[in-house]
Amino acid sequence: MADGLAPALLRVTDLVKTFPGLTALDHVSLEVRGGEVVAVVGHNGSGKSTLVKILAGAYAADGGAVVTEEGTELHFIHQDLALIGELTAVENLALYKSPDPDRACELVGRFGPVFDIEAPVRDLTPAQRAVVAISRALDGWTHPANVVVLDESTESLHKTEVDVLFDAVRRLAADGAGVVFVSHRLDEVLTLADRVVVLRDGRKVADEPVATLGHGRLVELITGGQAAMAHTHETTVRDGDPVLTVRGLRGGTVEHLDLDLRPGEIVGVAGVLGSGREALPSLLYGAASGAADELTVSGAPYPRRSPGGSLSRGIAFVPGDRARHGSVRDLTARENLTLPQLRTLTGRFGNLSARREHAEADRLFTTYQVRPARPEQRFALFSGGNQQKIVMARALRDDPAVLLLDEPTQGVDIGAKAAIYDAVESAAAAGTAVLVSSSDAKELLRLCDRVLVLRDGRCAAVLTGTDLTEHRLVTEGYGLS
Ligand SMILES: Nc1ncnc2c1ncn2[C@@H]1O[C@H](COP(=O)(O)OP(=O)(O)OP(=O)(O)O)[C@@H](O)[C@H]1O
Known part of the structure; x- marks a missing residue:
């Protein structure tokens, strides 16, 4: 706890x-x-990553100063944990040194039973990978008075893995370390932090002890008072003919899956990393290789899936890593938003109506609260969350028959999240069948009519109605029920 x-x-x-x-x-x-956990929160583009990059030395500041106490070092745990999947825990812990299994054992052992440190880290559980990442950030400390910066490190972690990470962070703080916790997950911020710094449009608008803040007040500070999302989803049972039917789907971490998606329904996919949850949308789309005993779209067989074949059948896909796979980084945001839909924006003689294209880009920027409001800026220069909003906005205005979403709001701020949820629900109301794969239980509860919980590549449970609770999602995901 913070000591004054x-x-x-x-x-x-x-x-x-x-x-x-x-x-x-x-x-x-x-x-x-020392001993204090300071959360840094703010909407997409508020300046959090820029701050972390300056602390890490990746950007030079134009003014001001960053000063550390003599002997204090800064250590970083980034969003993707920055581990190399093919290397073992021992090798990941010794990236720039010679591997030292004894040292690795000692570091990893601080967080519980030692696991197989000679296995490639991609074969470890997400919790074990979190332990490797935090162990690496802790390696080489000669005294406890350092600062650890967690840069959206929990985004891809399941609740149990987050608990492992937080236990470790609390122990560090108890030993005298300082912690900076950058996150969009406000529940976690309220659980872990002693103090919260709120950035809005590059300015610090609050710096308050967490004890004086509740969820509502924090949302108000982040959004500047704009309304945030409220209601939860009501289950709707659809019984029309499925638009997508698949039997015996397999590939990647998916072992065997049957699925029927009906027009207008929103079906969630839950499960821990490696359960098949993260592989399913790209497998269905044909972006990842796999096979199926049977796959039909609107009743017609679709034997060999490919991204082109899926698009032409009205299947849209928003990948998890949209900055890399969902966009053209060197084009402007406007071009990224409108390119695939040029047909709908052409004038009477087939010429692209620049006016309509610009107006459409402006409308989408407003709806999804993209910041800065500059459609002509190069896509690559938007912050991570804003890039995500742009790619989501594009997919949602396509009117697809089937919409496959992988982590649709990861890294997206609370205001835009509500806009994305509204848009997904409107698409479903207009007849789109939606599949949402997400590690965010609240998101699944908010959006879905039913949720498939995957475990070991198979469907372990289908939750719907009153069975669809956060508790059941976790217990079914881990096979604890
Ligand atoms: N290299 C760059 N060139 C131009 N603008 C940039 C660059 N890097 C960041 N920006 C802009 O600076 C602002 C702050 O971005 P930053 O990445 O720090 O936001 P953030 O709070 O981390 O957002 P997110 O939650 O979306 O990750 C944004 O408007 C972004 O577009």
Whole structure:
């Protein structure tokens, strides 16, 4: 817990960072004391990553200072945990040194029973991978008074893995370390942090002890008072003919799966990493290789799946890693939004109506709260969450027959999340069959008519109605029921 007398291990003063035409950080100051967990929150594009990049030395600031207590080092745990899947835990822990199994055992052992540290980390459970990542961040500490920066490190973790990470973080803080926790997950922020710094459009708008904040107040500070999402989804049972039918689907981590998707329904897919949950949308779309005993779209056999074949059958897919797979980074945001739909934006003589294209881009920017509101900016220059909003906006305006979504709101701020949920529900109301694969239980509860819980590549349970609870999603996911 924060001790008012503990020294500031990290002092950020009046930090300024500008990009052409935009101030990403506008005189931001904050302090992190030994024993204290400071959360940094803010909507997409508010400046969180820019702050982390300056702390990590990846960007130079235009003004202000970052000062650490003498001897204090900064250590980072990034969103993807930054592990190399093919290497073992021992090798990942010794990336720039010679592998030392004894040292690896000692580091990993601090967090519970030692697992197979000689296996490739891709074969470990997500919780074990989290332990490897945090062990690496802790390696080489000669004293406890360092600062660990968790940069959206929990985004792809399931609740149980998050608990492992948080236990480790709490122990570090108890030993005197300072912790910076950058996150969109407000429940986790309220659970872990002692103090919360809120950024909005590059400015610090709040720096308050967590004890004085509730969820509602935090949302208000982040959004500047705009309304956030409220209601949960009501289960609708559809009994029309399925638009997509698949039997015996297999490939990647999916061992065997049967599925019927009906027009207008929103079907969730839950499960821990490696359960098949993360592989299913790309497998159905044909972006990942696999096979099926039977697959039909609108009653017609679709034997060999491919992205082109799926698109022409009205199947749209928004991949999890949309910055890499869902976009053309060097085109403008407007071009990314409108390119696949040029047909609908052409004028009477087939010429592209620049006016309509611009108007459509402006409308989508407003609906999905893309920041900055500059459709002509290169896609690559938007923050991660804003890139995500752009790719989602494009998929949702396509009117597909089937919409396959993988982690549709990962890294997206609370305001845009509500807009995305509304858009998914409107698409379903207009007849689109939606499949949502997500590690966010609240998202599945909010959106879905039923949820398939995958375990070991197979469907372990189908939850619907009053059975569709966060508790059941977790217990079925781990086989604890
Ligand atoms: N290299 C760059 N060139 C131009 N603009 C940039 C660059 N990097 C970031 N920006 C802009 O700076 C602002 C802050 O971005 P930053 O990535 O820090 O936001 P963030 O709070 O981390 O958002 P997210 O939650 O979406 O990751 C955004 O408007 C972004 O578009």
